[in-house]
Amino acid sequence: MTIADSSSIPSPTRLEGKYSGMMVCWILGLGSLVSWNSMLTIGDYYYELFPKYHPSRVLTLVYQPFALVTMAILAYNEARINTRKRNLTGFTLFFLSTFALLVLDLATSGTGGLGNYIGICAIVAIFGVADAFVEGGIVGDLSFMCPEFIQNFQSYFAGLAASGVLTSALRLVTKAAFERASNGLRKGVMLFLAISTFIEFLCILLYGFIFSKLPIVKYYRTKAAAEGSKTVAADLAAAGIKSEATERADNNNTKQLERLSNKQLFFQNVDYLLDLYLIYVLSLSIFPGFLYENTGSHKLGSWYPLVLIAVYNMFDLIARYIPLIEKIKLKSRKGLMIATLSRFLFIPCFYFTAKYGDQGWMIMLVSFLGLTNGYLTVCVLTVAPQGYKGPEQNALGNLLVLCLLAGLFSGVALDWLWIIGNGKF
Incomplete structure (x- = not known):
């Protein structure tokens, strides 16, 4: 099959491969964050090995600059x-670095020490690079496909949130299963990392051999290529479709010249980009560092931070389904900005709850943090790309993820402010 122009592309059989595609997108979303969420949820293990090195804060701070810089380079060259x-x-x-984390722990027999800690930091840096490759690439790719691949119950964003819930659930199960065993904490972590490694390997197989060949995916990529996109050529070739879009673009095809530049897309959507940035500045200034180090000791003991992480992830996942109800989906640009800015009221709430409240109040507050994070993220990422052509949607998807990662990095840096003056430096 050869692509000529968009007018010659037949309409898709809407359900042909649609549900398979949604399931694959869900698993790809799971794989996009399962490695990093694994690092967050085994924080109790790293606090036992490296009690003086602030693992949750330092590892997050290592991760984010590599993700942000790599994403900036990829977004600039996305076309x-x-x-x-x-x-x-x-x-x-992701697969190799998660496996390396497992091998490193086995090779060092689960000992602490600066050398081991530096090795873990190096692996986490690779996580950051992998995140920029995958998250921006997948979001850009799915931005010009059917909305169900992005937002539905079996979709990419749902998979992203599910990775947090799955890792939290697995961590609680492995902690309970090995709690009384000799060296049980480490054994639980080893099993946990092995499962994460398998999920990453599964994502390689699904994306490489299944997703591109689904009829509905071929349709949308064919359509994007006809509109001038060069990024889908290899996927179309893997699906047995010869694309002429790249040749036409190189010959100054008018469709390609009509595409808005990244600068134009940025200024047209600056409020959406700022929304995403601020959402994650707030969330990452609290999660996970504050939850591990600033919430004190309570009846739940060593389970307390794991429960807080699990509650955040669970409500983040639930919230990503709420916009499926159109009547309560926030689409107003002004409304999204007001809601985003209102979340900064969480800062004094968390401060006073940690200082004076009990664990019940903290759990409730964390649930609202996750709820607002998931809901607003999906609203912004699904509303912003509407009305653009395939190549522009891909570019805007990359810009949105870039601002999201910039927010993550800023939030992680600001998270250190919580421990100033409390003697924990």
Whole structure:
């Protein structure tokens, strides 16, 4: 099959491969964050090995600059990047680095020490690079496909949130299963990392051999190529479709010239980009560092931070389904900005709850933090790309993820302010 122009592309059989695609997207979303969420949820293990090194804060601070810088480079060059190679590279890096984390612990017999800690930091840096490859690539790719691949119950964003819930649930199960065993904490972590490694390997297989060949995916990529996109050429070739879009673009095809630049897209959507930035500045200034180090000791003991992490992830997942109800989906640009700015009231709430409240109040507050994070994230990421052509939607998807990662990095840096003056430096 050869692509000519968008007018010659037949309409898709809307359900042909649609539900399979939604399931694959869900698993890809799971794989996009399962490695990093694994690091967050085994924080209790790293606090036992490295009690003086602030693992949750330091590892997050290592992760984010690599993710942000890599994402900035990829977003700048997104129109010329082979999306297939980008996503497969990202999932392969996730697989290898998660496996390396497992091997490092086995090689060092679960001992602490600065050398081991530096090795873990190096692996976490690779996580950051992989995240930039995968998250921006997948979001950009799915932005010009059917909305169900992005938002539905079996979708990419649902998979992203589910990775947090799954890792939290697995961590609680492994902690309970090995709690009384000799060296039980470490054994639980080893099993946990092995499961995460398998999920990353599964994502490589699904994206490399299944997703591109689904009829509905071929339709949307064919349509994007006809509109001038060069990023889908390798995926179309893998699906047995010859694309002429790249040749036409290189010959100054008018469709390609009509595409808005990244600068134009940025200024047209600056409020959406700022929304995402501020959402994650607030969330990451509290999660996970504050929850591990600033919430005090309570009846739950060593389970307390794990429960807080699990509650945040669970409500983040639930919230990502709320916008499926159109009547309560926030679409107003002004409304999204007001809601985003209102979340900064969480800062004094968390401060006074940690100082004077009990664990019940903290759990409730964390649930609202996760709820607002998931809901607003999905609203912004699904509303912003509407009304653009395939290549522009791909570019805007990359810009949105770039601002999200910038917010994560800023939030992680601001998270250190919570421990000033409390003697924990």
